[in-house]
Amino acid sequence: MAEELDLTNAHLHSLENVDVHQGLTVSWHSLKGVATISAISCCSPVSAAQAVDLTANRLKEVDPRLLALKGLRSLNFRQNLLTDVSAWDSCSCKGTLEDLEFRDNQLTQIPPLNGFVALRRLEFSYNEIRSLEPVASLSCAPLRELYVAANKITAIAGLSSLTALTVLELGSNRIRQVEGLEAQGALVELWLGRNRLERVQGLGHLTNLVRLSLQSNRLDSMLGLEGCTSLEELYLSHNGILKLKGLDTLTRLKVLDVSSNRLTAVDNLGSLSRLEDLWLNDNQIPTLDGLDTALASQRESLTTVYLHGNPAAGDPRYKEKLLALLPRLAQLDDKVLPSKT
Known part of the structure; x- marks a missing residue:
């Protein structure tokens, strides 16, 4: 049985020279120097393949012969020129397909997906879907x-019916409001960076969330995350946040990125004793005074701190003071520090 049909980077405009019916068991990487794909001697039917990878070709339509493949578990159309994949609704592998990818094409719509009872991963990023x-x-x-x-x-x-979702990536869209996630209590990762969000809302019930990205939005406050008590990584860079507030319940945080905001003070971090990475660069923090008190709970946990781009970083003893304050510091801004061992 052919485990995989790999035609990545084959620069194919169509599959007309691939004898799908007779089968193909070699990958494109082994075809270098061969004049045409149709000249390959094939010995195993493509219909037995479990994975088909067509990444980085120039396909403009789905070859009808692919629709007849049975038992297919993974199909990748990444980086092609597809504009309409509605024909995939009539494929013969609805009962087995687990991974379907149409990333980086020219699609304006997600096709009908009725009957795909085994699908676990679905990718439509970098298209024109509304x-x-x-x-x-x-x-x-x-x-x-x-x-x-x-x-x-x-x-x-x-x-609403996708209650098993653990990863949802909707970054770089035009979303203005967080809503419609009431049934997504199983989410572990949620990526909403580069949208048009003005406030944090609709997330408090996501108690299993470990990673959350809200960077590059229009937020002026981080309030609204108090219920997300499993968070370990929180990314809020490139917003307009004025104060560090609402973090008291997020005791599992290991990474906090609030760079490129409007912060004028470092405070309210007392409950974050597990914090390892703290990104505060490109804010308006005036001085290092009081930082020893503000980061007292992180003295033994912080290994990475970014503070450049603040007036505080102009202190002539900047590095010396941070090293004295945080004995486990391994990186300050973009500089990896010499090992102390």
């Missing part, structure tokens, strides 16, 4: 990862 609604048709699928970054999505919708 609506998430079609994913609602996956109500019977155990979908765990959904990636629709860098599209034109304006609202989070169609996810």
